[in-house]
Amino acid sequence: MKFAMYFLGEYIAMIVMSAFTVSLFLGGWNPGFALPEGALWTAVSVGVFSVKLLSVLFFYIWVRWTLPRFRYDQLMRLGWKGLVPLALANVVLTGILVTLWDSLTGP
């Protein structure tokens, strides 16, 4: 039972993390097209959110299958020296491109 609780906890954390990812980065419950407010809209929103969440969760679990244990020093090096600089570069690059796009197309 101890192990079950531990694993359940881990999966709860994964589901919550996926929900956060969907809400913050993948447009949450937005299906990408407009619908009038109402029961249909609610149903579509819930469905879209669920599908997005399950996709992210699948990717999450998929990575867990693939890398049961990434050696921790290598993981730290990859994260801090590799992925964090790439993410920062992404922020800067996106900022530059958005500014350029706006100044070219006008407000």
Place this chain on the structure above:
Amino acid sequence: METASKPASPSDPLAVNSPEKPTGFSKWKFLLYLPAVLKGLKNTFLHLIKAKGHKTFTIQYPEVKRPVRPGYRGEHRLKKDAEGREKCVACFMCQTVCPALCIRIVAEEAPWSDRDKRPKTFEIDMLRCIYCGMCEEACPCDAIELTEKFNIVSTSRAEKIYDKEKLLSN
């Protein structure tokens, strides 16, 4: 004093204790983990969809068993002759040759005319046995052999001392 272990070669930038600082691209070579990770993701995905031609290296052990190779030395068996009598003539050759001293034979007079002795008791302490097969080689009557059984469990030490009946039926 010279250290026995060689230092990590400088060409390996991933070595933690690399004495020379890596420079240039090799400094960022750890990013090559990412292609390897992608390869692994592909591999697990092929497993998931049970893709045809995708090789699996594991076997489902208790249900599927790996075949035992010829010449494997497992648990012992005492052989019987055509009339169902044990072949053993209690010559003590196996007990003498056994390097682990795990065979214990008590001889008695044989009731048959073709031999003088037979084993009254024939015990092998399987916990002591090192499965070297020398008893099998020493036996002049081809009466003892090592079978391919290797995964027999017991719940007590006493069960692991095999007597004559157990060895004859093994």
